[in-house]
Amino acid sequence: MGEVMTAQGRALPAEDTADLREIGFRSLDFSELALRVEDELGDELNFDAPGLRRIATVGDVLDFIEQLQSA
Amino acid sequence: MSTRRRTTALIGDDNTVVVAGKRLTWRTLRKLPQLPSPAAVLVDNGADALAALRHHAVHGTELLVATESRVDERMREELGESGFAIVLPDGSVTPARLKRVEESGRAWLLTSGSTGRPKRIGHTLESLTTVTADQPPRTWLLPYSPGTYAWWQVVTLSLTQADQGLVVIEPSELEDWPKIATEHGVTAASGTPTFWRQAIYRDADALAGVPLEQITLGGEPVDQAILDQLREIFPTTRISWIYASSEVGASIVVHDGKAGFPRSWLDRDPHPERPVLSVEGDELVIRSPHHGAGLIGAIRTGDRVEYDGDRVLITGRLDTDEINVGGSKVSAGVVRNVLMGHPGVSWARVFARKAPLVGRMVAAEVVPNRSLGPITDTDLVQWCSTRLPDYGVPRRIKFLDQIPQKETLKSDV
Numbered sequence: 515m516g517e518v519m520t521a522q523g524r525a526l527p528a529e530d531t532a533d534l535r536e537i538g539f540r541s542l543d544f545s546e547l548a549l550r551v552e553d554e555l556g557d558e559l560n561f562d563a564p565g566l567r568r569i570a571t572v573g574d575v576l577d578f579i580e581q582l583q584s585a
Numbered sequence: 586m587s588t589r590r591r592t593t594a595l596i597g598d599d600n601t602v603v604v605a606g607k608r609l610t611w612r613t614l615r616k617l618p619q620l621p622s623p624a625a626v627l628v629d630n631g632a633d634a635l636a637a638l639r640h641h642a643v644h645g646t647e648l649l650v651a652t653e654s655r656v657d658e659r660m661r662e663e664l665g666e667s668g669f670a671i672v673l674p675d676g677s678v679t680p681a682r683l684k685r686v687e688e689s690g691r692a693w694l695l696t697s698g699s700t701g702r703p704k705r706i707g708h709t710l711e712s713l714t715t716v717t718a719d720q721p722p723r724t725w726l727l728p729y730s731p732g733t734y735a736w737w738q739v740v741t742l743s744l745t746q747a748d749q750g751l752v753v754i755e756p757s758e759l760e761d762w763p764k765i766a767t768e769h770g771v772t773a774a775s776g777t778p779t780f781w782r783q784a785i786y787r788d789a790d791a792l793a794g795v796p797l798e799q800i801t802l803g804g805e806p807v808d809q810a811i812l813d814q815l816r817e818i819f820p821t822t823r824i825s826w827i828y829a830s831s832e833v834g835a836s837i838v839v840h841d842g843k844a845g846f847p848r849s850w851l852d853r854d855p856h857p858e859r860p861v862l863s864v865e866g867d868e869l870v871i872r873s874p875h876h877g878a879g880l881i882g883a884i885r886t887g888d889r890v891e892y893d894g895d896r897v898l899i900t901g902r903l904d905t906d907e908i909n910v911g912g913s914k915v916s917a918g919v920v921r922n923v924l925m926g927h928p929g930v931s932w933a934r935v936f937a938r939k940a941p942l943v944g945r946m947v948a949a950e951v952v953p954n955r956s957l958g959p960i961t962d963t964d965l966v967q968w969c970s971t972r973l974p975d976y977g978v979p980r981r982i983k984f985l986d987q988i989p990q991k992e993t994l995k996s997d998v
Contacts, residue, residue, distance in 0.1 A: 545940035
């Protein structure tokens, strides 16, 4: 997530409670992060669209990615 | 069409033809045994392809010539069922399954198959000879795969005009073509943008040593970056790009060193010798006097265009060029042009990648310019961010070690 933010010239806040909208982490950034995870795993991910609506903070993103990696 | 046997006077029959390092002429090329007609002649070298073409020109046979690798078993069967005897590189002949009367003088081309299986397009030597005005004496490089439209363009020029020599480049010689071209005094060369990019990438100094008076690009979208790079290496050479295909023939020829063509060329009054260009939706539509058999009238080219000021840019194939990122549309060709405008990029391919939330994202493969030091994906993302809307910025960029190139000299950008 930090790499995505850095590539956009922004910094990832230290707090997991940081609101994604406030730090400007948009759907394009989330999609990029997902592709980075795919590249890391070497496999296409199957995203659960309803679950995405619950992702509002930095911590939610990290949890979600962790779930994907362990799935 | 006429059933009369052609006895075309081959004005270029004594032009020099260099094959595998040997200096011959059209007339002294190895003679092929009497070919059946109709015949699909499958070759594994450029000299035999030229010999098959000359045989066709002299005897007026019905001919399809292609490299052996482009015609798979299924297509050979289809050709046999359509009345073609199949002639293999070793001279062996599989008779046609369908017996029919030949179409005298018919030359068949296979499309590149970029939108599916290759199609057969009918032409004649006359319809393929689009350069009819007297030309200055030149020696042409022939790097194209035998049987493609671009190959026919160069070889018919050499066969029908005086003082138009040929230097044939076999696939195994592609990496060293500037050396061969310099050795044999090549003054004119036609190739895809990928072909020219590779030449610059491999050894720009060797390329600069070729005494080129004419450079032609075609077969793929031509971007400003490659035109500028060639202009820098060849300040006084005429640099042209051509839009041509088996279906519509050579339809757009641009000599002003700029990508795209003037918008004023659209919808001009019909002229017997000049194609009529128009745009329907985003698609380039052409009515061409050089069209293939049966393709009369407006042909939808399947190529996508965008306007850039007073220019019309051909950005890529309709079915792959437009990338829909969460409802916002961006042209892969436009993104590619931006990437290739970066001095550290030698080649780029841009494509859509499936992604959550937005459906598709823009991704890219890039070959960096080795002479300018390392670049990172962050460098390129920042470069693109100042030149493209955010949804058009390629977020995932993979670096490749070399420029991919197919037998057709294209790289499927």
